[in-house]
Amino acid sequence: MKITTDSLEKQLANVQKRTAQLTDPKIEAAVREIIETVQAKGDAAVRDYTKKFDGVELADFKISEERIDAAYENIDPKTKEALEVARDNIISFHKKEVEYGFVDTEKAGVMRGQKVIPLASVGLYVPGGTAAYPSSVLMNAIPGKLAGVKRLVMVTPDPTEAVLAAAKIAGVDDIYQLGGAQAIAALAYGTETVPRVDKIFGPGNVYVATAKKMVFGQVAIDMIAGPSEIGIIADYSAKPKQIAADLLSQAEHDRLARPILVTNSMKLAGSVSNEVELQLQTLPREEIARESVEEQGFISVLPDLDQVFELMNAIAPEHLEIQLPNPTGYLSLVENAGSVFLGQYASEPLGDYVAGPNHILPTSGTARFSSPVGVYDFIKRTQFIQYSAAALEKEAQYVTTLARVEGLEGHARAIEAREAK
Amino acid sequence: MKITTDSLEKQLANVQKRTAQLTDPKIEAAVREIIETVQAKGDAAVRDYTKKFDGVELADFKISEERIDAAYENIDPKTKEALEVARDNIISFHKKEVEYGFVDTEKAGVMRGQKVIPLASVGLYVPGGTAAYPSSVLMNAIPGKLAGVKRLVMVTPDPTEAVLAAAKIAGVDDIYQLGGAQAIAALAYGTETVPRVDKIFGPGNVYVATAKKMVFGQVAIDMIAGPSEIGIIADYSAKPKQIAADLLSQAEHDRLARPILVTNSMKLAGSVSNEVELQLQTLPREEIARESVEEQGFISVLPDLDQVFELMNAIAPEHLEIQLPNPTGYLSLVENAGSVFLGQYASEPLGDYVAGPNHILPTSGTARFSSPVGVYDFIKRTQFIQYSAAALEKEAQYVTTLARVEGLEGHARAIEAREAK
Numbered sequence: 001m002k003i004t005t006d007s008l009e010k011q012l013a014n015v016q017k018r019t020a021q022l023t024d025p026k027i028e029a030a031v032r033e034i035i036e037t038v039q040a041k042g043d044a045a046v047r048d049y050t051k052k053f054d055g056v057e058l059a060d061f062k063i064s065e066e067r068i069d070a071a072y073e074n075i076d077p078k079t080k081e082a083l084e085v086a087r088d089n090i091i092s093f094h095k096k097e098v099e100y101g102f103v104d105t106e107k108a109g110v111m112r113g114q115k116v117i118p119l120a121s122v123g124l125y126v127p128g129g130t131a132a133y134p135s136s137v138l139m140n141a142i143p144g145k146l147a148g149v150k151r152l153v154m155v156t157p158d159p160t161e162a163v164l165a166a167a168k169i170a171g172v173d174d175i176y177q178l179g180g181a182q183a184i185a186a187l188a189y190g191t192e193t194v195p196r197v198d199k200i201f202g203p204g205n206v207y208v209a210t211a212k213k214m215v216f217g218q219v220a221i222d223m224i225a226g227p228s229e230i231g232i233i234a235d236y237s238a239k240p241k242q243i244a245a246d247l248l249s250q251a252e253h254d255r256l257a258r259p260i261l262v263t264n265s266m267k268l269a270g271s272v273s274n275e276v277e278l279q280l281q282t283l284p285r286e287e288i289a290r291e292s293v294e295e296q297g298f299i300s301v302l303p304d305l306d307q308v309f310e311l312m313n314a315i316a317p318e319h320l321e322i323q324l325p326n327p328t329g330y331l332s333l334v335e336n337a338g339s340v341f342l343g344q345y346a347s348e349p350l351g352d353y354v355a356g357p358n359h360i361l362p363t364s365g366t367a368r369f370s371s372p373v374g375v376y377d378f379i380k381r382t383q384f385i386q387y388s389a390a391a392l393e394k395e396a397q398y399v400t401t402l403a404r405v406e407g408l409e410g411h412a413r414a415i416e417a418r419e420a421k
Numbered sequence: 422m423k424i425t426t427d428s429l430e431k432q433l434a435n436v437q438k439r440t441a442q443l444t445d446p447k448i449e450a451a452v453r454e455i456i457e458t459v460q461a462k463g464d465a466a467v468r469d470y471t472k473k474f475d476g477v478e479l480a481d482f483k484i485s486e487e488r489i490d491a492a493y494e495n496i497d498p499k500t501k502e503a504l505e506v507a508r509d510n511i512i513s514f515h516k517k518e519v520e521y522g523f524v525d526t527e528k529a530g531v532m533r534g535q536k537v538i539p540l541a542s543v544g545l546y547v548p549g550g551t552a553a554y555p556s557s558v559l560m561n562a563i564p565g566k567l568a569g570v571k572r573l574v575m576v577t578p579d580p581t582e583a584v585l586a587a588a589k590i591a592g593v594d595d596i597y598q599l600g601g602a603q604a605i606a607a608l609a610y611g612t613e614t615v616p617r618v619d620k621i622f623g624p625g626n627v628y629v630a631t632a633k634k635m636v637f638g639q640v641a642i643d644m645i646a647g648p649s650e651i652g653i654i655a656d657y658s659a660k661p662k663q664i665a666a667d668l669l670s671q672a673e674h675d676r677l678a679r680p681i682l683v684t685n686s687m688k689l690a691g692s693v694s695n696e697v698e699l700q701l702q703t704l705p706r707e708e709i710a711r712e713s714v715e716e717q718g719f720i721s722v723l724p725d726l727d728q729v730f731e732l733m734n735a736i737a738p739e740h741l742e743i744q745l746p747n748p749t750g751y752l753s754l755v756e757n758a759g760s761v762f763l764g765q766y767a768s769e770p771l772g773d774y775v776a777g778p779n780h781i782l783p784t785s786g787t788a789r790f791s792s793p794v795g796v797y798d799f800i801k802r803t804q805f806i807q808y809s810a811a812a813l814e815k816e817a818q819y820v821t822t823l824a825r826v827e828g829l830e831g832h833a834r835a836i837e838a839r840e841a842k
Binding site for chain 1: 440441446504506513523538551617634645710752756763774777789793801805807813820826834
């Protein structure tokens with residue numbers, strides 16, 4: 001793994017250069033046609049595209065309850081137990097994210113407040129192939145059900161047994177065998193079979209991501225997911241075998257995954273680099289992990305922990321491990337990170353599966369402005385006010401003054417229509 | 422104003438037909454060029470576009486503190502007082518939206534939690550011309566400062582005295598004289614003068630909206646604003662003069678604004694329709710308001726309040742007035758609305774200026790899935806976990822089981838690297 005001892009300034013400049021790509025106009029043109037066709041022709045268009053792109057001819061997209069129940073009965077009991085332990089931990093953590101709004105009656109004659117309302121229906125996209133993770137089904141669906149979403153529908157081009165079982169464990173309401181941009185269009189506009197939803201969650205390939213970005217505004221979307229990242233902050237006291245294993249757990253996801261170690265110890269840097277090479281040699285997904293480590297990964301050595309944290313905050317990693325003595329003391333220095341793993345036993349894969357906090361996290365530096373998926377993603381807020389006649393009388397002059405400053409005479413007159421009575 | 426007595430089914434079907442437009446590819450191509458040029462050439466490109474589109478040649482985009490202070494000193498004392506009353510009410514309401522995260526130590530040896538972090542920097546777009554509302558500057562900036570945003574920058578092509586004064590009252594940190602897609606690009610990528618921000622707020626024309634949608638992912642954005650709407654629910658007891666005045670207060674905003682009354686009283690429908698015509702005749706912005714009323718507005722009469730609420734929830738209005746006796750009792754029936762005004766004294770313009778809840782609200786039916794601007798829009802969340810050796814030992818088997826089900830051997834080995842020690 002390459003080790004850099006460049007100055008902080010130089011490394012920060014490199015991080016700043018990283019910018020997100022605008023959508024590719026060619027892909028966008030293709031996706032636009034799919035969206036407009038599904039919007040106009042509904043199920044017929046979805047059926048055509050599914051045949052064309054997925055090579056599947058389906059009489060019915062909807063997966064029957066019997067098939068889902070059978071999948072749940074068939075999975076290995078150890079897998080089922082693990083999924084159920086994960087579910088319980090996800091519930092006990094995410095319950096603390098539930099919000100209730102407020103009522104404020106501090107001013108005489110005035111009631112003001114905020115009401116929290118669950119989204120009525122949401123769609124969850126689960127990609128096919130090796131990226132169909134049952135654990136991600138739990139992480140997306142459970143916060144939605146805790147928020148109170150009544151109809152949570154899942155679409156996937158490739159409904160494996162484990163994914164179907166996870167959907168049942170998580171409380172998904174309906175599952176449709178659909179994928180690609182046509183699935184996103186169906187969820188955004190609705191078809192005869194697929195309900196129109198209020199928000200679409202879940203990662204997908206570039207067509208799915210482009211479709212999500214294009215229908216944004218018609219529906220809400222969660223985020224545009226990029227490659228996985230891990231950033232580890234460690235000093236001389238950390239265990240190279242553990243650090244290397246954690247770096248590789250991200251590297252094995254994807255050739256574009258970024259495993260990063262930032263440390264103040266040249267000795268640790270060297271031993272982690274050696275250990276990564278050793279562990280790579282026996283990893284089943286060696287080829288993918290090696291490309292990630294060699295092309296995307298790096299170890300940065302900086303003279304002190306202040307600089308280490310400054311660089312890591314600029315990187316804004318999806319996962320951040322703090323492998324330092326008394327790690328909780330450093331939590332106050334974390335400004336940008338999707339999820340933080342404190343100390344040697346909080347290995348990142350523990351958070352991927354069982355600990356309970358969400359594993360769907362902002363990638364590619366978007367932790368600067370985005371949050372993990374949570375209950376707050378499945379609600380909307382509405383405000384309310386009520387005024388007495390006396391309370392309005394007291395503040396009416398301020399409303400009419402500002403309305404007239406802004407040239408909105410009708411606004412002022414609406415207030416005066418109360419005074420006249 | 423046209424009155425419809427169509428069945429609920431027919432009216433619901435009309436509402437469902439309403440879909441958001443995809444971005445126009447021609448506008449998108451023009452905006453793409455602007456974004457890419459600003460990204461590559463920074464200030465020089467911004468200067469060129471400002472000259473080309475706004476006809477302004479600027480040595481320096483940044484507006485000096487002296488000019489802002491002078492604007493604040495020069496505004497009419499009554500306007501200043503009204504803005505400061507509005508500010509205080511906005512603060513007292515939005516303070517209740519501040520969140521603090523949590524720590525959960527319920528499981529032996531496990532600490533899990535959520536940390537709430539303010540966005541480091543945000544940009545606020547204020548359009549020029551008659552849409553440069555000082556009140557909107559307060560509504561956008563105050564929640565940001567309450568959240569703890571350190572650098573809140575404003576861009577506007579047309580810095581009027583009232584807007585500059587409002588920016589000072591709201592605590593805006595820096596103001597740049599910039600507009601259009603080039604301003605959005607400058608905020609998204611940063612230039613020599615304009616800082617790169619984490620999130621962009623504020624409405625604008627179609628170029629601004631398209632640019633915001635295109636840079637989404639590189640930065641966060643608030644929402645894509647559409648025309649203003651008011652939905653009023655009222656029965657026989659409501660006062661037609663007040664209802665008409667409130668409908669017109671929305672209609673005067675924009676030819677595309679939608680004033681809507683849904684009632685169970687044919688008598689009220691008739692008298693509101695007459696009253697709207699009467700009040701229109703003396704309204705300074707009659708021409709705009711008349712087009713809105715006649716082309717976009719309607720009065721719907723339905724047989725009972727259950728149907729009235731069902732239709733209004735499908736419309737999902739930006740502003741919802743409930744002009745019924747005991748209006749708070751109906752709050753539980755509201756599923757989709759940006760902000761709710763209860764009873765005759767809660768006229769919508771009161772909420773626009775002084776009451777305190779936000780006036781930047783989801784438009785065009787997006788209240789289905791969006792919320793008013795609030796403190797929650799200016800923060801991000803991060804999670805953290807810490808496990809003891811014993812706590813990890815207890816759950817390790819579940820992690821390794823699920824990792825291997827998903828074909829991620831490296832994940833399992835990272836956990837086992839702790840057992841080996």
